[in-house]
Amino acid sequence: LPGIEFLIDALTPLNILLAIVGVVAGTVIGALPGLTATMAVAVLVPFTFGMNPASALIMLGAIYTGAIYGGAYAAILLNTPGTPSAIATTFDGYPMAKRGDGDLAITLACVASVTGGLVGAAFLLLLAPPLAQFALKFGPVEYFWLAVFGLTLIAALSEGSTLRGLIGGCVGLLLGTVGVAEVGGDIRYTGDIKALLGGIDVVAALIGLYCVPVLIDLVATPDPHLKLTHQVAGFRLKEALGISWKSKFNLARSSVIGTVVGILPGAGGSIASLVSYAEARRVSRRQENFGKGEPDGILATESSNNATVGGGFIPTLVLGIPGTPPDAVILGALLVQGIRTGPQLFGEQSQIVYTFIYGLFLATLLMLPIGLVIGRYAFKSIVAIPKAVLVPSVAFLTIIGSYAIHNNPHEVQQMVVLGAFAWIAGRLGFTASPIVLGLILGVIAESGFVQGYLIGNAKGNALAEFFTRPISMGIIAFIVLGLLYPLLMARFRPPKGSTSE
């Protein structure tokens, strides 16, 4: 196995403790309806700034994977997804709880999440090193096209229209140009505000873009005072393992779908779980049971959304392009630590990468006992936390967290302003993810573009530099495919009414 010599580094008492703390914290936040996995990572990321990079990554990976799983509790027991990635879990989870099988559904979700998480982590371990080897061939032009590819993909996959996604991406790219330019040294769009000379800090921006809109909407409606009507009486682990074993192909297929969706920039657990659910129902011999408490539905959604964790880390670590929104936050956290992700990471700093990957396996395995215990004993208390306490507590974390990045009050102000902007943009139909991706990819795109332009000019033909290199041509082909994808889907989608719902 690649990097097996670093397994022991992942198993230090500190890393095990961080994995446990991360899984617990992530699971608790994920279990709270309204709080997302991205938000869980964003509000907890400042706690990792003082750690060594591998330990920080292990804790962030544990938070992420725990939060994705935590969303299943509320989906099953309250018919309210704890996180967006658990939306499809409500379809069969809640009917199971209603008929008295809530405990079995929770255990099935846990087993599926662990399986999906392990498959995603295995793909990360086996695919990332050869991809990193290949990515070493990339020059500035290839990175420019990759950034464009990431933007077109998120535009195609984002909720709503492709056009809105592309416009959001442009907004993010423009935000990324604020401050002193990396190439040329121009001072751009600072409005003579000294605080903006250093540009917009990515982590502060992400905390604002992902957390503040959630707070704004949380405060707008009364506490639903969710009450558990279906108790979790036991674990029923043996029964759940038996059902899971019978559905091993469903688990494997859904985990692979989750991994692939995770690899695509910008697409995360919510898309993966819906695609896997649809696929599981399509091939099932018990199609009519789906939506009425079919265990295969839970196995499909929960394995795929947790598989996006490992899948999403592949482009994040290999190319520096976040696979899923929480990866964007983790990428920003690594930048704060002075770690620039990319193919070199697998050579020069392979200790960090492999320690983290084995740590992710560890965190995923820990999710089984932790997840079962929280579901059995703590979920009732978690869901009873009133909004009146939750809102100021999360707000406090966003303020102290964005200050802790560089001890800079201006970054706290950026966080709040961008958060309010994201909420307004959301109301106008422009979601945060394309803006975030634009902000992150802006630096990669601009430096790739300018360097490619200079190299091309030196060779006497800038255009050829961008359009004739074989790898670039391959990426351009994917860009065209990404842009045409929504049109093709619309063209080949069966007309409404031709399929039974």
Added chain:
Amino acid sequence: MRRDIPGMTGAAIFIVVGILALYYSRDFSAMGSVFPRTIAMAMIVLSGIYIAVSLLRPKAPAAQPAGSNWRRIALVAVMVLWATYFDRIGFLTSSIAAFASLLVIANYDRWTPRMAVTYAAVGAVVIGGLYAIFRFGLKVPLPEGILI
């Protein structure tokens, strides 16, 4: 079907932003201006196409979340004031004031003495605990300002 007025409004705003970005890029060097100018132009064109498509093919606008707007505005106002003045007032004092304000804004239930005491205790634990972790554990120099 109704037109996507919020989406078209957003696109119109982004056209204005794009024009401003082009205008303010006139003093940049050639190397520093090529990227933001390209992006600004792309944003203007895409936003224009979005408005045109929305006019020609109306479709349902994005769902608007319901709820209390004054509470939303109050939350943003508290966070803006908090973010602006915490370094001058002091992190701990400003956080206690902001936490209490947000408790009031986020609470829809009738206040009872028991609730007030419980929430105050939770606030003390959250602020005190996290302050201690960041200040003493993570060695973040949280500003003391004029009050602490």
